[in-house]
Amino acid sequence: MSFLSWGGDLAGGRGFAAVAAPADDGPGNPWFSWRYVQDNADAILSALRFHADLTARSVLIALLVALPLSVLAYWIKPLTGPILALSGILYTIPSLALLALLAPAVGTTSSTSVLIALVLYALLVLVRNALAGLTQVPAEVRDAATGMGYGRVGRLLRIELPLALPGILTGLRLATVSTVALVTVGALIGKGGLGDLILGGFASNFFKAQIVTGTILCVGLALILDLLLAGVGRLLTPWTRVRRS
Amino acid sequence: MNYFSEGLVWFNDPLNWTNPGGLLDRLSEHLAISAWAVLLGCLVGWPLGIWMGHRGRGGGVVVTLANLTLAIPTLAMLTILPLTPLGFGRPPVVVALAVFAVPPLLANAYTGLRQIDPETRDAARGMGLSGGQLLRRVELPLAVPYLAAGLRTAAVQVVATAALATFVNGGGLGEIIRAGFGVGMSNGGGGQIVAGGIAVALLALLVEALLAGLQRLVTPRALRARGRRATPSVVPTA
Numbered sequence: 001m002s003f004l005s006w007g008g009d010l011a012g013g014r015g016f017a018a019v020a021a022p023a024d025d026g027p028g029n030p031w032f033s034w035r036y037v038q039d040n041a042d043a044i045l046s047a048l049r050f051h052a053d054l055t056a057r058s059v060l061i062a063l064l065v066a067l068p069l070s071v072l073a074y075w076i077k078p079l080t081g082p083i084l085a086l087s088g089i090l091y092t093i094p095s096l097a098l099l100a101l102l103a104p105a106v107g108t109t110s111s112t113s114v115l116i117a118l119v120l121y122a123l124l125v126l127v128r129n130a131l132a133g134l135t136q137v138p139a140e141v142r143d144a145a146t147g148m149g150y151g152r153v154g155r156l157l158r159i160e161l162p163l164a165l166p167g168i169l170t171g172l173r174l175a176t177v178s179t180v181a182l183v184t185v186g187a188l189i190g191k192g193g194l195g196d197l198i199l200g201g202f203a204s205n206f207f208k209a210q211i212v213t214g215t216i217l218c219v220g221l222a223l224i225l226d227l228l229l230a231g232v233g234r235l236l237t238p239w240t241r242v243r244r245s
Numbered sequence: 246m247n248y249f250s251e252g253l254v255w256f257n258d259p260l261n262w263t264n265p266g267g268l269l270d271r272l273s274e275h276l277a278i279s280a281w282a283v284l285l286g287c288l289v290g291w292p293l294g295i296w297m298g299h300r301g302r303g304g305g306v307v308v309t310l311a312n313l314t315l316a317i318p319t320l321a322m323l324t325i326l327p328l329t330p331l332g333f334g335r336p337p338v339v340v341a342l343a344v345f346a347v348p349p350l351l352a353n354a355y356t357g358l359r360q361i362d363p364e365t366r367d368a369a370r371g372m373g374l375s376g377g378q379l380l381r382r383v384e385l386p387l388a389v390p391y392l393a394a395g396l397r398t399a400a401v402q403v404v405a406t407a408a409l410a411t412f413v414n415g416g417g418l419g420e421i422i423r424a425g426f427g428v429g430m431s432n433g434g435g436g437q438i439v440a441g442g443i444a445v446a447l448l449a450l451l452v453e454a455l456l457a458g459l460q461r462l463v464t465p466r467a468l469r470a471r472g473r474r475a476t477p478s479v480v481p482t483a
Contacts, residue, residue: 092453093446094405100422100442104248104435108426177315184318185409188426195320199412202324211328215321222316 033209040210044197048217051193054111054186055179055225058118062175065119066126067168071156073127074134084131087124095121095185103189114186121182122175129174133167134160166240169233173226180222194218251436252443261440266420268444274416275407275448281339282403283396286346290399291392294351298358298388299380307355311348319345319406323413338415342406346399353398357391358384390464397456404452408445418445 037044073080098117106113137160145159161168184195192199194214201210234241255261262268297303322344326337361384369383411419421441428434 089450092401092405092449094408094449096408096411096419096422097405097442097445097449100425100438101446104430104438108430174315177312181316181318184320187320187412188422192320195318198318198320198324202413206328208325208328211321211324215318215325218318218321219316226316 029206029208031208032212036209037213044213044217047194047197047214048221050111050191051180051183051195051218052221054115054118054183054191054193055176055221058115058179058183059122059172059176061115062119062122062126063172066123066130066171069123070127070130070134073131074160075152080131083127087127090120091124095182096188099185099188108189109191111186111191113189114183114191117185118179118182122179125175125178126168126171129171130164130168133164133171136167137163165237166233169229169236173229173233176225176229177222180218180225184218194221248435248439251433252439255436255440256443261437266424268418268421271416271418271420272444272448274420275404275418278335278338278342278410278415278417279400279404279407281335282342282407283346283400285339285343286350286399286403287396289343290347290350290395291354294354294395295358295380295385295388297351298355299376299384301359304355304359307348307352311352314345314348317344319409320412323409323415327413335415338407338410338413342403342410345406346403349398349402350395353391353395354388357388357395360391361387390460393456393460393463397453397460400456401449401453405445405449418448 069083073083095117098120099113102116103113106116141159141163142155145155150158184192184198186192187195187199190196194217197214198211198218201207201214204210260267264270294307297307319341322341323338326341327333329337331337331340365383365387366379369379374382407417408419408422410417411423414420418441421444422438425434425437425439425441428437
């Protein structure tokens with residue numbers, strides 16, 4: 001359905017797809033054009049906003065689910081194997097296939113289908129890294145905490161989770177960067193944010209400026225979010241810096 | 246409505262398999278694209294990774310490359326490459342997929358050579374092996390499990406992302422999903438979309454299982470406990 005409407009009224013008639021390359025900006029079809037960016041600033045910004053919003057929501061939901069899940073796998077050892085195996089199998093399923101399985105049931109025009117697929121992928125990255133971080137807490141540290149009178153929950157909150165923070169943050173960065181790239185697959189149902197921009201450019205006579213603008217913004221968004229999280233990580237884990245210097 | 250059973254009904258129609266552009270056509274396209282992409286990825290990733298691992302330099306490059314390709318959407322590669330001198334058709338799709346196959350192949354080849362015990366390397370040198378002999382007789386045989394692990398990661402990823410080729414009319418099993426959307430949900434397209442999704446997912450799981458078997462086969466028994474995937478299994482699928 002949405003495939004037939006690539007050219008014009010993508011995602012509610014934003015209409016950026018139908019714009020032709022401006023004539024005074026190099027011959028024919030330039031790789032990049034400020035003129036295009038200026039003329040279509042609204043459409044580009046709304047695609048960017050949609051993209052960032054979907055990424056943020058997916059990663060946040062995934063984080064909220066992943067943390068309890070990895071603590072569960074950490075506390076109840078027999079659950080670790082099944083949780084990791086399931087995550088491995090789920091991760092092997094291609095994003096397009098997952099979207100194709102979800103979209104008919106959830107709604108072929110709703111961004112919720114994309115959101116669910118993104119949450120599932122981010123979830124697996126987060127669980128794996130959080131679990132790796134938790135299991136790397138040295139046994140002596142755990143013993144010492146128990147000896148100091150910490151209960152299970154207190155030890156988790158005060159000792160184990162803070163020590164697992166580097167692992168959790170690595171997972172968060174990986175999940176964020178790959179989610180930004182994965183959102184583009186949502187273009188299958190016209191809910192791909194910058195992916196819609198890229199695909200729209202391809203569909204309207206291979207309009208290079210639009211494709212490249214979408215790509216640059218997508219990669220840029222991923223890098224900025226990654227740097228942001230790296231900065232947050234440095235602030236949250238000052239001890240890793242001290243050890244290094 | 247139960248779209249899953251509609252998908253099974255779609256599978257049950259032999260014409261959906263044998264028609265032009267049916268399941269069998271798309272499957273062979275999918276496999277051909279994937280095979281070429283993995284081959285191209287191996288031709289670039291392995292020599293480079295082995296060379297860097299042998300010299301013991303370039304670890305930073307490997308990490309940077311892996312992180313950078315994580316941020317590039319496959320969709321962008323697929324749409325940009327046909328507009329370059331590569332032209333339209335199968336070559337740009339193969340190259341786009343190969344770009345994402347290189348990092349796991351490269352990283353695993355590099356790690357495979359770097360993880361070798363320095364004492365082993367010293368002993369081989371002491372026995373009078375030259376650099377080339379060391380590489381051929383000692384380092385490469387010991388790195389085989391890692392090369393196989395890289396091949397598995399890369400191949401599964403390529404088979405998974407080859408489904409996205411449909412966005413640029415590149416063929417493959419993704420076409421079935423997209424054609425399902427073309428039919429429309431009200432005309433029974435839902436079943437076809439789900440069927441396409443099942444087909445793509447099954448193929449990826451099958452390739453994963455087959456190559457896991459291959460990896461086990463080429464790993465000497467003594468190394469099996471250690472021969473894990475060198476890259477964390479967080480592979481981007483887009």
